[in-house]
Amino acid sequence: MTIHMVSPLFVGRAGELAALGDALSRVRAGASSTVLVGGEAGVGKTRLVEEFTGRAGDALVLVGGCLELGTEGLPFAPFSAVLRGLVRERGRDGVAALVPGGTTRGLARLLPEFGEPDRDGAEARARLFEQVLGLLERLAEEQPVVLVIEDAHWADRSTRDLLSFLVRYQRSDAGLLIVVTYRTDELRRTHPLRPLLAELGRVGWVSRMELRRLTRREVVEQAASILEREPNATDIEMIYARSEGNPLFVEALLSEAGGGVALPESLRDLLLAGVERLPEETQELLRVASAGGQRIEHALLTAVSGLDDAELSSALRPAVAGNVLVVDGEGYSFRHALIREALHDDLLPGEHTRLHTRFAQALERDPSILPAPRGAIELAHHWHSAHDATWALVSAWAAADAARKSAAYGEQLRMLSRVLELWDKVPDAAERIGCDHVDVLYRTVTVAHVAGEYERGIALAGAAMKELDPDADPIRAARLLRKRGIIRYDLGRSGHIDDLRQAAALVADGPIRLRAQVMENLARMLHATDLWPERIATAQQAIDLARQGGDPTVEARALIALTWARCRDYTEVDAHLGGFAEARRLALGADAYNALLACAISESDTLEGAGRHERAAQVAREGVAEAERYGVARTSGAFLSINLVEPLVSLGRWDEALDVIEHALDLVPPPPYQASLQGMGMDIALARGELDRAEELLDRVRAVVSRGVFRDQTMLPQAEREISLLLARGRADEAREAAVRALRDDVPGAGPRYVWPLLVTVARLGEPLPPELAAAAGSTKVQGAVQRAHHLTFTALTGLGPGSSRGAALEGVVHPAGGDVSADGAEAGGGAGRRLQAWDEAVAAWTALRQPYSEALTLADAARAALACGERQEAAARVARARELAEPLKAAPLLAELDALVGRAQVASGRSRGAAGPDGAPVGSPLGLTARELEVLRLVTAGRSNREIAGELVIAVKTVSVHVSNILAKLGVASRGEAAATAHRLRLFAGPQ
Structure with missing residues (x-):
């Protein structure tokens, strides 16, 4: 009897194989396509992908797997593997020739063969993402490309971010098929892959499939292929019952039982049974290998085991022959991760510590065994798993630096956090890493900001400030205050201006470049109208300092702040727009994409405020495209999407605006950006009468706004929405109360651009108009054409024009x-x-x-x-x-x-007098209401009860109730209050009720 370790016959996946084939056909036809393949461990995801890629014809197949390392994967592991394979096939120069722009310094973050990486920061990450996508698209110009990313449940944050970027931003005709596999049984509720899968599932060219277990008939086919004979009914019943249709378990059961002997009691025993039949020295070597992860290099296993090449090969050969290990390039992989997990879980505590220590020591002796940055990160993992606090701290510090060079900011933050966690356990920690606790905190604050962990950055900055004496150490204190001020500003928290003013005072005699940075940051955050003179002076000072210090990036950003302030009255915009052009030139020359995007943000905002809606939309749209190219669609791109939606709403292109909002929200931008986008979506919902949708969006915005301090561009439109929704719901008294609060709390000190729309909204409430309305109108300037239009509307509503008194004006309104x-x-x-x-x-x-x-x-x-x-x-x-x-x-x-x-x-x-329609309603009667229904609605609007209406109209209370029900149905409202609000909004009745 012959028993194959793996079924030669591919069973039960014809539909899934066809679906992958269809996806490749779509790619060949010029469409984007991504397939997400999920399934429990052992169900056959890898086998499906291998069968598919084996039939992919002339397509170039690129495969990379995510590698498990503790609770997180290795940064960019699948993409490094893909790139390494391409270099083997085409050579370094061959790959470099395909990179857009001709420079491979971004790719150097994945493979050291490409030289020294370019400069650090968010720009580096953007460039890396763009170069990976550009390389794949260039390859696809020669032939269709199938990119396979396996085991995405182990993907680290950086890998997930790059994968999302590739799926979303590939050209629609790129000729690129992306296939992603992941374990569904690993995806607990808080698993970080879950939101990514949900996000990608909303992309039009992404499809998902989940591999089911095999049916009984399919298990029979698989077993017959493995055994080379038809299994008897008793055997197949036992195999099917024990495996429950999982192909891996079917193989393991048949391999162990030979089709009929006693079977292991547990899944763990079943997975280890194949290992336990191997020679003892092979079993020992497999236990050693299990501590190294799913894949381990031959050289590293040699170093850890202490065996020479010949001895190692001899010991491993039975494991390869027994299909426990497979040869994988220059190393070995366990045939299935479940086997490695079972082996590693079977280690005794002492064995676990000793093995991870041996791995760490081997990597310390010869760091070249593994490529950077993988070696540094694996070293940190092994020392941490060995519970050696000192070397875990030292290695985590080095791993953080390696992650920085790879632009893997999530991993860098994780390593720095580990340093902080271990600090008190290592008495000489500062001497070990050459950096004191405050400096570690500062570096962690910086990385938290880049990684989007704003709350954590603020908390860490506060902790660092408690350890510093600003008088004794003004420069470090100023750096921390500057960083905290920036993060607070980005998060919409109060205190950012105080932080920056204090930082400016501390560096008054400090380094020129730091002074320029602080002054530019401060100028950018001075938004209140009464602070514009300070903003202009501060921005000019920053420009002068930046020129002295030779910092064109800071000069560009300060010039943006200066130009924005000079355009704030919207009367001489054309005279100052050249400042944006000059800032763009400086930013391009310095290759400073952040400044470039900041210029797009400020210019589009200025143009919209001046009523140049088409041009504002064009500048914002170009900025969104630039943000996507640089890989910052989630942050700068989302902010620019806000600036794109605003002119689209102004121009009445609401459906297009909603598409932009949906796309931006799919990227899961920071909460303040989400709130702004959702608020604009609410504006459209209100205008379209979608009150439930508007209320839902309002609740989401409130949840964000209530947790921070925001500028008038957020708070005043929010107040408008609150008032408008209350009025639409028939809650006029509450709307007036909200109006009074807004006029009292939000308007003072706010810029005219957002005050005038609010004043118009309040004026539409009708009598009694709050006294604060006249005061606000009298103290708010009119700047530019848009504000003039709002002012004219306000004047027509109230008569509160220039020189009018409130009493006289309202008397004839x-x-x-x-x-x-x-x-x-x-x-x-x-x-x-x-x-x-x-x-x-x-x-x-x-x-x-x-x-x-x-x-x-x-x-x-x-x-x-x-x-x-x-x-x-x-x-x-x-x-x-x-x-x-x-x-x-x-x-x-x-x-x-x-x-x-x-x-x-x-x-x-x-x-219409005397004419009636078929339902008895007068011809032309509003909303199809009969004359009697109009009478009833007038009294409902006046606040009368059914009994009071019955008495006034001399009809039965029951008849009134019927009329009210008819009115609610015809108006499409749910309550008497909403009916009254509709009558009020439609001005159905003359004069006060």
Whole structure:
């Protein structure tokens, strides 16, 4: 009888194999494709991929596996493996010729063969990501490329980030198929791969498949292929019952039992049974190898075992023949990770410590055994696993530096955190690493910031400041304060300006370049209107210092801050925009992508504030593309997406704006950026009448805003949204309370750009208008065309124009609930004519700005003013134009309001009197309500109960209840309060109730 160790026949995966083949066909046809292949351990993921790649024809197959190392994988391990394989096949120069830009200094972070890496920082990581993607795309120009990343459940954070970048940002016609395998049974609820899989699952060209266990029939086929005979029914029942259809367990059971003898009781025993049949010296060597991970180099195993090449090969040969180990390049891999895990778990505590110590000592003796940075990181792992605090600390410090050179900031942060954890256990820690505790804290703060761990960075900076005396050590204190100030600013926390001002004072006589950096940071964060003179002076000082110190990057950023401040009044933007162009030139010359993106952020923001919506969108869109190219789509790219959404909303391109929001949120940007994007999504939801969606988004934004201190560009739009949603829900009193809070707490000191939209929102609440409204309007400047349009709208709503007093102004204001329109639509006096003229001026301002929604809103108000003047044809023309603008926006509440205006115009003209539709509603009656339903709604809006309405209309309470139910159904609302709010918003009834 013959027993194969692995089934020669590939069983039960025809559908999955076909799906992978279809994905490759799509790639050949010029589409992007990624397949995520999940399944429990032993279910056959690797076998499926091997079968598929074996049939991939002329495609170039690149395979890299994530390597387990403690609780995290090795940084970029699969990509280093892929690159190493390419170098073996094509040579270093051959690979270098394919790298975009001709420089391989980014790839040097993965393989030392490419020389010295370029400079550190976020720019390095961006360049590395871009070069890996560019290399793959260049390869795919020659032939289709299949990139296989195996065992992604072991991927470290840097590997996950690069994988996400490759999937998302490859060209749609790149000719690249990415296949990712992972263990589903490893993905506990907090596993870091879970959010990545969810994120990638929303990408259009990504598909997921999960390998099921084999059926009983398929197990029979697999067993027959292994045994070279049909198994008998008794054997197959036992095999199927014990394996539950897992192919690896079927193989192990058949191998151990030979088809009929007693089987091991546990899975662990089953996996170890194949090992225990091997010679004792082979078993011992396998136990040694298990401490080295899933894959181990021949040279390292030789060094750890103490055997020479011949002895090692002789001892390992039975393991290879028994299919426990497989030869893998210059080393060996366990045929399945479960076998290694079973061996390693079987080690006694003393054996565990001794083996990891032997690995660490071997790597100490000859660091060249493993390539950098893998050697340094594995050394740290082994000393840590050996529970040697001193050498665990020393090796973690070295591993952090190695991770930095690889731009693996997550791993670097983990190693530095380990140093801090072990510090008190090593009395001479500072002497061992040549760095005191404060310096370790500072370095960890810096890495936490780059890695996006803002909260941790702030906490660590605070801990470091407690250990310092600023008077005795001003320079280090200033560096820490500067770093904490930047992180606080990025997170939206208070105290950032105080930190930077204190840092500036500490370095007044310090190094020029540090002074320039601190002054530039401070200038960038001085946003309040009353601080603009300080911002301009501070930015100019930073420019001068940067020029003295020869730092073009800081000079560019300071010039951006200066230009932004000079453009804040939006009246002479063209005279200052050249500052952005000069900053861009400096940033490009210094290869400073951060400054380049900062320039795009400030320029697009300035253009939008000035009403140059198309140009603002163009600059922001180009910035988003640049951020994606540099690999910072999640941070700078998300911020630029905010700056792109804002002009798109202004231009009425709402569906496009929602697409941008969705794409940016899929990247899981920092919480403040998420809040801004979701807030803009809420603006659209409110305008479209999607109140539940708006409330959901508002709750998400609140959760972020409540945890920090934010600038007026966040807080004032948030206040607008709160007020508008409360009013839409029929909670007018609460809306007024929210308005008073905003005018009292948020408006003082805020810039005019965000104050005027809030004032307009508050003015639309109607009487009683809060006294703070007049004070805010009187103290807020008007700067630029957009603010002028808001001011004209505000003046038309309230009459609170220049030189007006609140009492006089409000005395003749059209009440926002609809104005006092008589039966024939006429209104006495010239006040109505003046109001119509004011509204027409506001309409003209919004028309010039090409903001269709704002134009449509003011047209509706102008139509009401025209009705008040008895100008029914003029009102109809304005309503028709407003409809043209509102319909493409799907602005349902505004469209309903326009319908109501049409009905009022018809009632006022007398055309609908006596005419009734099939349901008894007068022709042209608002929202299809009958005359009696309108009467009931008027009284509901006035706050009457059903019994009070019945008494006033001399009808039964039950009849009132029926009318109210009909009204709610026709208005599409759920409560009397919402019905009243709708009537209020649509101005269905004249005058105060």
